[in-house]
Structures are given as structure tokens and as C-alpha cells.
Amino acid sequence: MLVGPLFLFILFTFFIPIGDMLFRSVENSIVTDILPRSTKLLADWDSTTNELPSEAVFAAMVADIKEGRKARTITRVGQRLNYEAPGMSSLFRSSARKTKRMKEGPYKPALIKAHKRWGKVETWKVIKQFIPKYTAGYFLAAVDAKQELNGDIVRLGDEKRIYIDLFWRTLRLSLIITALTLILGFPIAYLMAILPTKSSNLLLIFVLLPFWTSLLVRTTAWIALLQQQGVINELLVFVGLVGTDNRPQMIHNEFGAIVAMTHILLPFMVLPLFSVMKTIPKSYVRAAVSLGAHPWAAFWKVYFPGTIPGIGAGAILVFILAIGYYITPELVGGTTGTFISNRIAHHISSSLNWGLAAALGVILLGIVVALYLLYDKIVGIDNMKLG
């Protein structure tokens, strides 16, 4: 009973949004909702004959557009169809104005006169494609593919592909960041585990300090450090390592994103590592050494295996956080250091293509779940220790 509120909270903040996202990524009822009459008739139209639909369909379309204009929903159809076929948005906008004067039939020549695209079979094919209530179109777009009017699924041309590359980049950068936090975090956690409590507490505070600073402040601090007139570049120039005219670009690119995110995610690696290392008795390494193992071998064969649950927990935590990170790549990533989440945000807030954003989000979620299952299979999730 006591978990009831928590259950409701999780339901409302977690499962319902995710469910909504899953739904939006395939949902496709906008065209049939706004153009009910014409889509109904269009369903029976045989698009393979390359003949325009019948007069009845044109009449229904005019009626739909008139009604859509009154309800101010017609531009939304145009917007939606525009994702698939450029020009549809303006087609509906200009036709909407002209249908006002179409009082009686025949509507077919009238509509074609209003906009010549109505006389093209392709226009109707696009609309017919949108009759099913659910579509894989967003997902296809999210993996740089699209469904041709004849039903074939094809990859986009090279110059139009963005998402697959972006997914790969997100995975690659997340992996690099995870590896870097591990390389940097392992010695810190080890030091914290072997130092006397007093010094290790001090170290812990240094590790946690970034947590107490605003993420924005930390990210902008990196801009101040890494920009071309920034601290590090000035130092390099001062020391004479680089000339003042060819200062390296270290921010607003991949490098900057990696550096800043490694710094920000480091505590998520250090803390699980530390909490696992703390529980490994000193006597293990001593025992190994007394049995004749060189201290390095003792560390590698006895201490290190004990830290694997911590490495697993830290790595999975950092990786999952990195893969969905938004603010830092947005601020310091430039064009080469943006992540897939920046693209998702773009579709949600700028291009308003929520379906595509949802499809990208679902793919991201799928990748995380797949990795989690993979981890569970290899290491075993029971072995994971977060603290």
C-alpha cells in the first residue's frame, strides 16, 4: 500500500510518457482525421493505373479542404505531408484559399486549375500512402530511408543521410567518454579506497564538488578554458608550443564535447568504483603477494577482478547518461560534436516533427535496453553494485 504513491508517480512520469512516445512514433491519423471523405474514397482508387482519381474523389477533397479551412486544420495536413513530399504544404495553403469560390462541380478541372499539382498522379499517391492509421515512415526517416510511392523501401541519397551517422557518432563518442572516465576514474577511486579515511574523504569532496556546481557553469567553464582565446590556448602560445596564428580549435567540435562530458560524467564512474573497492579487503592483495605474486600481478589477478562489478556499474551508468546527453554537446559540440539527442530536441522544439523525434527516441531507448541486456548476459546484473 505504501508504495502506491510511488507506483502512481512512476506510472505518470515514466510509463505514460514512454508509452506516448512509442505511440507518436507510429501514429498517423492526422491525414484521415482532417480529410475524412476524400481519404475514404481514395482507398478504393487503384494508383497503379496512373490515372487520376474520379470526380467523386475531387469533390470529396474540395469538401474536406473547405471544412479544414474553417476548422483551421488544413495547414497541419500540408505540414505533415510536406515531410514526405516537399511542396505539399504550399499546395494545401494556396488551394484552401481558392476552394472558397468553388460552389459547384465539376470539381476536377476546378481543383487542377487552382493548383496544377492536383493533376499529378504522384500527389494523390502521397495522400493515399497516408491512409493507414499507423506508419513506419518516421522510423524509416530515422534510419535515413523512405518508402517509395510504389511501396519499396530505399535508402536516402548520400547527401540526405544524417541520422545513421549521428547514431554512430553518438555511440562512438559515448564509448570514448566511458573509456576516458574509466581510465581517469579508476586511479582516483583506487586512491580513495586505499588512503586513510581523512585523506580519502577530502578526495571524495573533490570528486563530488562538480556535482554541487551547476551543469551550465561547468560547461561554460570549459568554453572559457578551451576556446581559441581561452586559457589553455594562451598557455600553449605562451610556452611556444603553437604559434599565435594557428591556435588549435578545441571547443565547438568533437574534442570539446568529449572533454567536457568526460569531466561532467566522471563522478558517475568514480562513485560506483569507489563503493566496490572499499569493500575489497586489503588482505587479498597481501595474500597474493605472500603467495609469491609480484605486486603488479597481485593487483591485476586478485584486486582488479574484484572491481569488475564497479566497472560494469560505472560504465553502464556513464554510457547511458552520455548516449542521451543534451546540454553539453549543444553548448560545446559545434557541428561535429552534436549527439542524437540534440537532433531530437531540434525536432521537438524547432521543426515540430514530433513523430520523427519520437521514432529517434524509441531507437535510442532500444539501443540502451539492448546494451543493458547484453551487459546482463555477459556480467550479470546482480553483479552490478552502484553503492
Place this chain on the structure above:
Amino acid sequence: MAENARQAGASSDSAGPSEALVRFAEVQKSYDGISLVVKNLNLSIADGEFLTMLGPSGSGKTTCLMMLAGFETATHGHIYLDGVPINNVPPHKRDIGMVFQNYALFPHMTVAENLAFPLKVRKMGAAKVEERVNRALDMVQLGTFGGRRPGQLSGGQQQRVAVARALVFDPKLVLMDEPLGALDKQLREQMQYEIKHIHERLGITVVYVTHDQSEALTMSNRIAVFNDGIIQQLAPPSDLYERPDNSFVAQFIGENNKLTGKVTEVNVNACGVTLDSGEQVKALPVKINGVNSPTMLSLRPERVLLNPNESECDTTVLGTVEELIYLGDHIRTRMSVCGRDDFIVKVPNATERSELQPGNAVQIGWKLEDCRALDLPATD
């Protein structure tokens, strides 16, 4: 004093420099640079000996063991192994087996892999490793447990694996730091015998640390009683119990009746002491500072006789029975004697002792050599 010197001579005879496997020479240790945790330790351990370091918590036993194993460095002095100074030999090259209090079995390896570990780091061939591992498992009666993880074993079984692992690479010297501390009483006693038998069978040298005196008494060839970083006495178990050198050992090992007083006269084999309550008694001078010095007399409860014949005893006094505790084979009797009411007499449960009733006055006595005149305990 005389006896003290004799014993020191005896121990260096039996573990002279020629056959001493381990020798601590004027070893000191300080962790903080201010206080000495081990003060001027001189100790020779003979080849094949079972030597136990016994002492209260914080007396420096583990520190000595760690210096021998190489995990701590001596602040001053030298440690010799087989006549060679090992201060600069790193721990992994010392070839000393070690059993830790928490066993320190590697949890991610099976029992067999744990046992194979010291052999593999010595680059031994696979066939030989397997043979040795099986032999070691048989030695501790765990032949079928090789495939298990340490976490799947009981405490006693883990303990045996730890012993087997410390022995599997045939070290001449094995160190054990309170290896039985985590086991229950019955298992502890069983393991004491097993370790003892393994020691006898293999002829290895064992340095054993415990703060359980009965464990020390049953297992050891010699016991070094530690207090405050100093060896208080180094002797075989029977000597330690029957002939304690000083008041600390007398009180630390076994049960002890103490009477305090002042020395009035000193001869070679006897001294006269006036107790704080006024009685005059005779005692064996062991550690006293001459006439007029304060002393503590030590008397084992089972050496006090009830209603003795004059000829049996050198000293007789009158005591009052305070309390009787029936223990089957003997009766523990608490009495008021010479102004102290914590005087214990162990009466064998042989004959009817009708006069042993609370409140009765009883004559008690003891032989001169059973009453040892020692120094005053430091804090009491």
C-alpha cells in the same frame, strides 16, 4: 632473576644462530615515529618449531608477523631468515606462507584455482600444479571441493583451504595470524589439532598469533608472551604456566592468586615476605628488587592445599570459606585469605570435605616453590 637468565640461555641453546630459521635482532617498529609498537625484539625461532605469539590486543603481535612477512618494515634492527637478512627482500620473494584472520581466499576463483595460484605464479607445469593441488586438498580433507567457490564453503572449510593454500608451495615457514578467531569453540578445537598434526607431519616452521591462551598452550612448542611491544617471557607452555617470570605472565596465563607485600629477607632459594595484612610467608624469589622492595606473590589455585600436614608445606595460613562452586571434577572455593577475598582454591572432588562450608575457617598451605615472588603489576 637467576631462573630468568637460565631460561634465556636455554632458549638460545635450542635455537642457536646455526639452526635458527628466523631471527629478530634488536627489532623496533614505530608507525607514527613517536611511540614504539615493538620495542627491541630479540627472538630466535628454530627450524621446525611451532612458536606462538600470545598477548593482549594491541601488544604488537600482528606487527611482528607483518615485519616478518615483509608488509611492514622494521624501523630499526634486522630480521634474518635462514641466516640472511631479509629487510630488503620484497614480500613476494620471501617464500613465506601466510594464513590471514579473514582467510583472504580470492572470491572470484574456485578453491582449486586458489590453491593453484601460488604454483602458477611460480610457473609450474599444469600437470604438476594439478597433482599438488589435489594433494593439498586431500591433506585438509577437502578432496571433492576443488570446483567450489570460497563463498560456497562453511567457515571451517574456508579456513582449511586457507591453510592448504599457505602450504601448497612448500614454504619452510608459515605465518598464521589468529587463523581460528572467526570459528566457534568446537570447530576451533578441532582445527587446532588439525593444524598441529599438519605441522608435525610436514616438519614446517609455524609462527602463530593468537590471544587465546588455551590455544597457545595446546599447540605450541614455545610461546612468546607479548605485552606493550615487549616479549615478557619466552618459554614452553608448561614452563609458562608453572614458572611465570613476572606478574604480567602470571596473571595473563591461567588463573592466579595474588598476595602483595614487602620483602624482608632474601636468600638464594627463598625469601621472606611480610604481607600487607601482616602475615609472614616464605616464597621463591623470581623477580624482586632486594630487601624492602614491594612484591606480588603468585600462587596457582590448584597448588594450594587444604588442611595440609606440616611436612607438606612451607607456609600455612588460615582462611575463611566464602563461596563454593561445584564443577564436577573439582570444587572452586573462594576464600578470604590474608585480607583478600578473591583467593581461589581448587579442591579435587575426591573425598568428602565437610569443613568446606561458607563461613568455616580452614587451614591452607603451600610449598615454597609454588609461591613465586614477582614484581608488582604495573596497573592494578
